[in-house]
Amino acid sequence: xxxxxxxxxxxxxxxxxxxxxxxxxxxxxxxxxxxxxxxxxxxxxxxxxxxxxxxxxxxxxxxxxxxxxxxxxxxxxxxxxxxxxxxxxxxxxxxxxxxxxxxxxxxxxxxxxxxxxxxxxxxxxxxxxxxxxxxxxxxxxxxxxxxxxxxxxxxxxxxxxxxxxxxxxxxxxxxxxxxxxxxxxxxxxxxxxxxxxxxxxxxxxxxxxxxxxxxxxxxxxxxxxxxxxxxxxxxxxxxxxxxxxxxxxxxxxxxxxxxxxxxxxxxxxxxxxxxxxxxxxxxxxxxxxxx
Amino acid sequence: xxxxxxxxxxxxxxxxxxxxxxxxxxxxxxxxxxxxxxxxxxxxxxxxxxxxxxxxxxxxxxxxxxxxxxxxxxxxxxxxxxxxxxxxxxxxxxxxxxxxxxxxxxxxxxxxxxxxxxxxxxxxxxxxxxxxxxxxxxxxxxxxxxxxxxxxxxxxxxxxxxxxxxxxxxxxxxxxxxxxxxxxxxxxxxxxxxxxxxxxxxxxxxxxxxxxxxxxxxxxxxxxxxxxxxxxxxxxxxxxxxxxxxxxxxxxxxxxxxxxxxxxxxxxxxxxxxxxxxxxxxxxxxxxxxxxxxxxxxxxxxxxxxxxxxxxxxxxxxxxxxxxxxxxx
Amino acid sequence: xxxxxxxxxxxxxxxxxxxxxxxxxxxxxxxxxxxxxxxxxxxxxxxxxxxxxxxxxxxxxxxxxxxxxxxxxxxxxxxxxxxxxxxxxxxxxxxxxxxxxxxxxxxxxxxxxxxxxxxxxxxxxxxxxxxxxxxxxxxxxxxxxxxxxxxxxxxxxxxxxxxxxxxxxxxxxxxxxxxxxxxxxxxxxxxxxxxxxxxxxxxxxxxxxxxxxxxxxxxxxxxxxxxxxxx
Numbered sequence: 104x105x106x107x108x109x110x111x112x113x114x115x116x117x118x119x120x121x122x123x124x125x126x127x128x129x130x131x132x133x134x135x136x137x138x139x140x141x142x143x144x145x146x147x148x149x150x151x152x153x154x155x156x157x158x159x160x161x162x163x164x165x166x167x168x169x170x171x172x173x174x175x176x177x178x179x180x181x182x183x184x185x186x187x188x189x190x191x192x193x194x195x196x197x198x199x200x201x202x203x204x205x206x207x208x209x210x211x212x213x214x215x216x217x218x219x220x221x222x223x224x225x226x227x228x229x230x231x232x233x234x235x236x237x238x239x240x241x242x243x244x245x246x247x248x249x250x251x252x253x254x255x256x257x258x259x260x261x262x263x264x265x266x267x268x269x270x271x272x273x274x275x276x277x278x279x280x281x282x283x284x285x286x287x288x289x290x291x292x293x294x295x296x297x298x299x300x301x302x303x304x305x306x307x308x309x310x311x312x313x314x315x316x317x318x319x320x321x322x323x324x325x326x327x328x329x330x331x332x333x334x335x336x337x338x339x340x341x342x343x344x345x346x347x348x349x350x351x352x353x354x355x356x357x358x359x360x361x362x363x364x365x366x367x368x369x370x371x372x373x374x375x376x377x378x379x380x381x382x383x384x385x386x387x388x389x390x391x392x393x394x
Numbered sequence: 395x396x397x398x399x400x401x402x403x404x405x406x407x408x409x410x411x412x413x414x415x416x417x418x419x420x421x422x423x424x425x426x427x428x429x430x431x432x433x434x435x436x437x438x439x440x441x442x443x444x445x446x447x448x449x450x451x452x453x454x455x456x457x458x459x460x461x462x463x464x465x466x467x468x469x470x471x472x473x474x475x476x477x478x479x480x481x482x483x484x485x486x487x488x489x490x491x492x493x494x495x496x497x498x499x500x501x502x503x504x505x506x507x508x509x510x511x512x513x514x515x516x517x518x519x520x521x522x523x524x525x526x527x528x529x530x531x532x533x534x535x536x537x538x539x540x541x542x543x544x545x546x547x548x549x550x551x552x553x554x555x556x557x558x559x560x561x562x563x564x565x566x567x568x569x570x571x572x573x574x575x576x577x578x579x580x581x582x583x584x585x586x587x588x589x590x591x592x593x594x595x596x597x598x599x600x601x602x603x604x605x606x607x608x609x610x611x612x613x614x615x616x617x618x619x620x621x622x623x624x625x626x627x628x629x630x631x632x633x634x635x636x637x638x639x640x641x642x643x644x645x646x647x648x649x650x651x652x653x654x655x656x657x658x659x660x661x662x663x664x665x666x667x668x669x670x671x672x673x674x675x676x677x678x679x680x681x682x683x684x685x686x687x688x689x690x691x692x693x694x695x696x697x698x699x700x701x702x703x704x705x706x707x708x709x710x711x712x713x714x715x716x717x718x719x720x721x722x723x
Numbered sequence: 724x725x726x727x728x729x730x731x732x733x734x735x736x737x738x739x740x741x742x743x744x745x746x747x748x749x750x751x752x753x754x755x756x757x758x759x760x761x762x763x764x765x766x767x768x769x770x771x772x773x774x775x776x777x778x779x780x781x782x783x784x785x786x787x788x789x790x791x792x793x794x795x796x797x798x799x800x801x802x803x804x805x806x807x808x809x810x811x812x813x814x815x816x817x818x819x820x821x822x823x824x825x826x827x828x829x830x831x832x833x834x835x836x837x838x839x840x841x842x843x844x845x846x847x848x849x850x851x852x853x854x855x856x857x858x859x860x861x862x863x864x865x866x867x868x869x870x871x872x873x874x875x876x877x878x879x880x881x882x883x884x885x886x887x888x889x890x891x892x893x894x895x896x897x898x899x900x901x902x903x904x905x906x907x908x909x910x911x912x913x914x915x916x917x918x919x920x921x922x923x924x925x926x927x928x929x930x931x932x933x934x935x936x937x938x939x940x941x942x943x944x945x946x947x948x949x950x951x952x953x954x
Binding site for chain 1: 777779799800803815819824827832833871872875
């Protein structure tokens with residue numbers, strides 16, 4: 104019983120990180136119809152920046168803030184200099200472009216930090232005891248932060264005019280522009296926020312995995328599976344999908360170890376076969392249905 | 395006029411070029427072998443990318459499946475190299491038989507992502523699930539198990555090179571035939587307007603599946619040729635990050651053309667050889683190169699050669715016309 | 724409203740999709756206060772012309788001038804802010820948003836938060852303001868779209884087939900609304916509905932195969948539906 108409970112909590116923390124990281128993909132496709140594989144760079148750089156700041160100052164909080172900022176800055180630079188030029192191109196083209204950017208980023212990481220993985224100690228080793236179950240406090244912090252991020256994004260989407268314009272833009276980009284809304288600026292803003300969250304996700308995941316140049320690859324596919332399962336452009340869908348996948352990885356991995364790796368792929372195959380638009384996707388906005 | 399007849403000899407020119415280079419640079423023989431194998435691999439990708447409009451981030455998966463099937467045969471079952479390559483061919487057919495029906499129904503980016511997932515699953519399979527058979531990351535060694543082959547002992551690098559050239563020649567002619575046949579035309583047409591092709595009575599799905607099969611088989615055979623060449627495989631052959639290499643090679647050569655793959659392999663491996671002599675961070679260069687090719691150079695090397703050719707022909711014609719005119723005067 | 728001023732002036736406009744030209748040397752001018760219709764068969768290039776003027780497409784050559792300013796390279800959202808609104812053919816409102824949010828969006832873009840004139844024109848919208856726009860009928864959607872376009876008090880509104888797929892009594896309502904709007908705003912409408920054109924048009928441009936082939940300026944010719952041959 105205790106094992107299962109621990110597995111569920113661990114799964115929730117995985118979900119938290121997945122949610123933070125997948126947002127950029129979901130919004131990138133939902134609004135601009137691009138598959139922005141380079142989003143995983145913000146995640147990797149977030150983790151590395153956290154590593155650097157922690158080894159310099161010893162403060163993980165500073166590290167996480169730095170990672171968030173770096174994620175946002177990178178997102179801004181990539182979006183304004185490159186992605187804007189490829190929005191109108193076909194999806195295959197943008198996929199290869201963003202994948203190349205991803206590779207360049209991996210190269211840059213290797214230049215700066217080398218190939219060896221960097222270990223990062225967990226910022227707190229405190230253990231919470233709850234009904235005979237021991238849960239690391241850090242896992243709970245991740246869950247808490249992800250919940251806060253979700254609430255913030257929901258407020259942004261539903262209460263602010265920017266969010267409303269964004270939702271409208273996900274439905275029909277041209278009509279929003281036709282009203283006189285500068286949709287590019289709104290997209291940049293959102294993209295920067297999503298990239299910042301990806302950076303934060305990298306920071307939070309850094310103590311749990313080895314910080315290595317290829318960490319983005321490990322996350323890339325899982326993040327895509329989250330987005331496909333949740334439905335593109337739906338924040339709620341991304342959240343629900345992250346919750347499901349977290350449990351698939353954690354509880355599934357407890358049942359049979361290889362499931363931790365293969366489970367998400369099985370989920371993806373099933374999703375694509377049964378419901379290509381995902382759980383909360385709008386019809387016609389699944390990957391590859393508009394290109 | 396005569397140019398058309400010369401075109402038929404294209405593959406022969408390529409083979410002859412490789413042969414001549416092999417004797418000009420005798421210490422670079424492994425490099426030429428690699429180019430020839432890589433050409434076959436790029437051809438497989440070009441069918442998907444150039445003819446069908448599908449970008450696959452999963453080509454390394456098919457390559458490593460071929461490599462491992464040949465390797466496992468050589469390490470555990472037999473020593474005949476030709477049988478090992480044939481096993482890879484069968485595995486390619488089997489893969490396409492299993493995966494084709496579902497993959498070919500997918501559109502655009504789902505295809506790309508599923509293939510990328512296959513790559514990850516492949517690495518996981520060869521590295522961990524089948525560790526008892528594949529030795530995981532330590533790789534599988536079997537060079538000493540390979541038997542001597544009749545006529546030409548292809549265990550020797552210089553002989554293997556000749557063998558590869560024969561395979562490449564066959565592959566090039568097959569590929570040229572596909573390009574000329576209805577299949578090539580229909581594929582290209584179906585990639586721009588699948589619905590119209592369906593109305594015209596073509597079974598687009600079956601045609602695509604067939605092309606996918608060819609693509610997979612080309613990749614698995616290239617994988618088998620690789621594993622025979624090295625006498626060793628490890629899971630890094632199928633890594634996700636290498637998916638872009640074959641895409642880049644295809645783009646460098648020029649997509650959707652018969653001779654593009656060869657020039658792509660030549661350009662890509664040549665660049666790799668050159669760059670890696672002073673730079674070890676390979677991903678960075680690949681990424682930059684891909685962007686440059688995509689934005690500035692999108693017809694590729696073969697496209698450039700064609701342009702240069704038609705430019706020369708044009709000027710030649712003009713020159714001829716002018717001289718005729720002056721002669722008339 | 725001072726009638727007779729040139730509000731929109733399109734000079735020898737050419738538009739291409741890639742290498743395929745769809746609009747050839749089109750010249751159109753619209754004076755302030757007019758109701759101008761554009762008729763032509765499907766594929767004649769009407770929508771392309773409107774989309775180019777609205778800034779969604781870049782002209783290959785030619786001039787677009789609005790209120791004395793050149794619009795050739797002006798993006799769609801800037802054009803809208805300058806007072807030239809375009810209502811799409813597909814009647815797409817933002818279905819996920821309520822009517823209020825739809826209107827808010829338009830206000831946000833144009834910084835005009837005065838909704839009274841709009842509610843005066845469409846009292847019904849005010850009564851169902853919290854409803855999701857996706858659940859509206861076709862006629863209501865069209866009204867919401869016109870309302871959204873009218874926010875910001877544009878000088879010129881371009882509509883692409885506003886009556887397409889609507890019930891006859893709704894079309895009658897729309898005719899009255901257009902008449903009402905035309906007192907303050909210039910209208911440029913792509914339309915196939917002959918009676919509607921005959922009842923409110925000041926001028927009609929006829930397009931065929933990417934060219935403007937005829938311009939009908941007299942009321943007699945308009946009310947006799949002289950342009951029917953171009954449909």
